[in-house]
Amino acid sequence: xxxxxxxxxxxxxxxxxxxxxxxxxxxxxxxxxxxxxxxxxxxxxxxxxxxxxxxxxxxxxxxxxxxxxxxxxxxxxxxxxxxxxxxxxxxxxxxxxx
Amino acid sequence: xxxxxxxxxxxxxxxxxxxxxxxxxxxxxxxxxxxxxxxxxxxxxxxxxxxxxxxxxxxxxxxxxxxxxxxxxxxxxxxxxxxxxxxxxxxxxxxxxxxxxxxxxxxxxxxxxxxxxxxxxxxxxxxxxxxxxxxxxxxxxxxxxxxxxxxxxxxxxxxxxxxxxxxxxxxxxxxxxxxxxxxxxxxxxxxxxxxxxxxxxxxxxxxxxxxxxxxxxxxxxxxxxxxxxxxxxxxxxxxxxxxxxxxxxxxxxxxxxxxxxxxxxxxxxxxxxxxxxxxxxxxxxxxxxxxxxxxxxxxxxxxxxxxxxxxxxxxxxxxxxxxxxxxxxxxxxxxxxxxxxxxxxxxxxxxxxxxxxxxxxxxxxxxxxxxxxxxxxxxxxxxxxxxxxxxxxxxxxxxxxxxxxxxxxxxxxxxxxxxxxxxxxxxxxxxxxxxxxxxxxxxxxxxxxxxxxxxxxxxxxxxxxxxxxxxxxxxxxxxxxxxxxxxxxxxxxxxxxxxxxxxxxxxxxxxxxxxxxxxxxxxxxxxxxxxxxxxxxxxxxxxxxxxxxxxxxxxx
Numbered sequence: 070x071x072x073x074x075x076x077x078x079x080x081x082x083x084x085x086x087x088x089x090x091x092x093x094x095x096x097x098x099x100x101x102x103x104x105x106x107x108x109x110x111x112x113x114x115x116x117x118x119x120x121x122x123x124x125x126x127x128x129x130x131x132x133x134x135x136x137x138x139x140x141x142x143x144x145x146x147x148x149x150x151x152x153x154x155x156x157x158x159x160x161x162x163x164x165x166x167x
Numbered sequence: 168x169x170x171x172x173x174x175x176x177x178x179x180x181x182x183x184x185x186x187x188x189x190x191x192x193x194x195x196x197x198x199x200x201x202x203x204x205x206x207x208x209x210x211x212x213x214x215x216x217x218x219x220x221x222x223x224x225x226x227x228x229x230x231x232x233x234x235x236x237x238x239x240x241x242x243x244x245x246x247x248x249x250x251x252x253x254x255x256x257x258x259x260x261x262x263x264x265x266x267x268x269x270x271x272x273x274x275x276x277x278x279x280x281x282x283x284x285x286x287x288x289x290x291x292x293x294x295x296x297x298x299x300x301x302x303x304x305x306x307x308x309x310x311x312x313x314x315x316x317x318x319x320x321x322x323x324x325x326x327x328x329x330x331x332x333x334x335x336x337x338x339x340x341x342x343x344x345x346x347x348x349x350x351x352x353x354x355x356x357x358x359x360x361x362x363x364x365x366x367x368x369x370x371x372x373x374x375x376x377x378x379x380x381x382x383x384x385x386x387x388x389x390x391x392x393x394x395x396x397x398x399x400x401x402x403x404x405x406x407x408x409x410x411x412x413x414x415x416x417x418x419x420x421x422x423x424x425x426x427x428x429x430x431x432x433x434x435x436x437x438x439x440x441x442x443x444x445x446x447x448x449x450x451x452x453x454x455x456x457x458x459x460x461x462x463x464x465x466x467x468x469x470x471x472x473x474x475x476x477x478x479x480x481x482x483x484x485x486x487x488x489x490x491x492x493x494x495x496x497x498x499x500x501x502x503x504x505x506x507x508x509x510x511x512x513x514x515x516x517x518x519x520x521x522x523x524x525x526x527x528x529x530x531x532x533x534x535x536x537x538x539x540x541x542x543x544x545x546x547x548x549x550x551x552x553x554x555x556x557x558x559x560x561x562x563x564x565x566x567x568x569x570x571x572x573x574x575x576x577x578x579x580x581x582x583x584x585x586x587x588x589x590x591x592x593x594x595x596x597x598x599x600x601x602x603x604x605x606x607x608x609x610x611x612x613x614x615x616x617x618x619x620x621x622x623x624x625x626x627x628x629x630x631x632x633x634x635x636x637x638x639x640x641x642x643x644x645x646x647x648x649x650x651x652x653x654x655x656x657x658x659x660x661x662x663x664x665x666x667x668x669x670x671x672x673x674x675x676x677x678x679x680x681x682x683x684x685x686x687x688x689x690x691x692x693x694x695x696x697x698x699x700x701x702x703x704x705x706x707x708x709x710x711x712x713x714x715x716x717x718x719x720x721x722x723x
Contacts, residue, residue: 077278084215111506119504124376129506
């Protein structure tokens with residue numbers, strides 16, 4: 070038991086994830102903003118056949134705008150609450166990386 | 168998943184393929200970007216125990232939103248009607264809340280890195296080895312089924328040959344997990360969660376409009392399928408006939424208690440997401456945050472299923488060339504114009520890949536840290552296990568490509584695998600629950616409980632049900648009964664074995680059994696974790712109350 074605790078705590082102190090992992094909010098925000106723009110444009114240029122197929126709802130337009138809004142929400146969240154990188158502890162291993 | 172009808176080919180164009188290509192590029196990008204964060208085996212297998220709760224929570228729900236979930240639950244909706252809500256509101260939420268509020272302090276607090284490792288701490292090496300091997304075996308088989316299901320869907324919808332989609336999807340999963348480890352898998356799951364919502368919401372809205380709104384939907388179904396089709400509990404009295412082949416008792420005990428608790432609380436592909444959280448509070452909140460989307464996702468699969476049952480009243484019967492599994496692809500073809508169609512195809516592919524990735528990333532952890540590092544090559548340095556973890560990921564993906572081709576040679580492997588899965592999860596759950604709450608349960612009782620539970624569930628399924636000793640109307644109903652039988656047998660054997668064997672010394676049980684604490688684990692709460700909306704008890708009970716309220720409109 071205590072041996073497991075020691076081993077995992079030791080690995081945790083060497084762990085690089087918290088300090089180095091990029092922020093997923095940037096990825097979600099970026100992808101949905103791009104998708105939002107693409108799909109919104111498809112909605113603006115929708116043909117009559119497209120509209121008829123989608124039960125007279127301009128689904129591309131609405132979905133595109135919603136995705137764009139979600140993307141911007143994540144980007145705004147990222148901007149307002151950036152991750153504070155944890156201070157590099159003394160336990161950081163010194164082996165060279167990348 | 169099998170034999171999606173011919174003629175479901177989607178009218179995809181360059182716009183849709185552009186959307187799909189962007190997604191694949193982002194998936195790979197996440198893998199390579201996550202690479203910088205992997206320095207130790209703990210980074211690779213558990214993201215260094217450093218992720219925030221909303222990320223692990225969404226990954227927790229997304230890891231479950233795989234092949235069976237989206238196409239399978241829409242199929243269940245088309246076949247059984249509103250009763251599909253049982254799989255969510257009683258078959259998931261209580262177990263998720265239990266995992267977060269009751270079990271997580273033991274899982275996370277004991278610092279175990281996997282579910283089998285907990286059994287090693289609580290019982291002994293034989294229980295550990297048996298559960299590790301069973302889990303690793305099942306994970307590869309299920310990853311293969313995901314891959315195979317994906318290839319069938321891609322073939323039907325896009326016209327790619329099966330082997331092309333198996334190899335392409337396998338390659339992408341291999342690349343991003345081998346390079347970026349669990350962080351990469353989890354980040355992709357979070358992303359996939361939103362893409363799936365972007366795919367299912369427009370489909371649900373257009374589907375409802377197509378059949379004249381909710382009133383139009385219920386009106387048509389009442390005429391064609393009868394009133395019970397639109398209630399959760401109609402016809403589930405003991406002895407009554409209903410399409411589910413189950414009564415309220417087997418639904419509550421078999422599905423709601425044993426099967427669901429077994430799946431959500433001891434399936435490492437799920438629990439691993441919570442173990443990667445940054446502190447105990449975030450770990451407890453992981454399944455609780457996941458519970459809220461889970462409550463409402465049912466509408467996004469049930470409604471397309473019901474709409475399909477209106478549009479094609481004979482769906483799934485001999486009179487139609489469409490199977491229940493075709494419900495969502497059918498609506499995509501009928502309703503979605505190019506653009507949103509590309510999003511929907513991307514969402515489906517993402518779901519299959521994430522389902523497979525969850526299995527592969529939990530397989531490599533168990534195989535490396537529970538089997539290889541304990542029994543084959545113990546005592547090497549951490550860099551060795553990190554390298555080995557990458558290697559075994561590649562082997563795992565190749566093996567699942569292999570099992571995908573094996574799966575392709577069976578006609579109905581999907582339902583079989585679900586049954587097999589319940590064979591392994593249920594005994595694991597009984598061993599866990601007794602081990603966690605009964606201090607006296609002896610070291611040897613763990614392995615015998617596993618063996619007895621698995622054997623009893625198999626005997627019930629293959630002999631009592633398949634040979635018709637007792638008449639159970641459907642596979643699903645039989646699964647519920649097998650689960651109850653397996654649970655009871657495992658529990659009885661554990662009690663009996665405990666009475667005749669030595670208990671584990673009390674000092675070694677600290678932090679593993681209810682009522683004990685891990686030594687030196689007084690972790691100060693992180694800043695902001697005391698906010699009222701982050702209180703686990705409030706989140707957990709809130710989810711239970713909402714799920715119970717959701718039942719009200721469908722119960723009378």
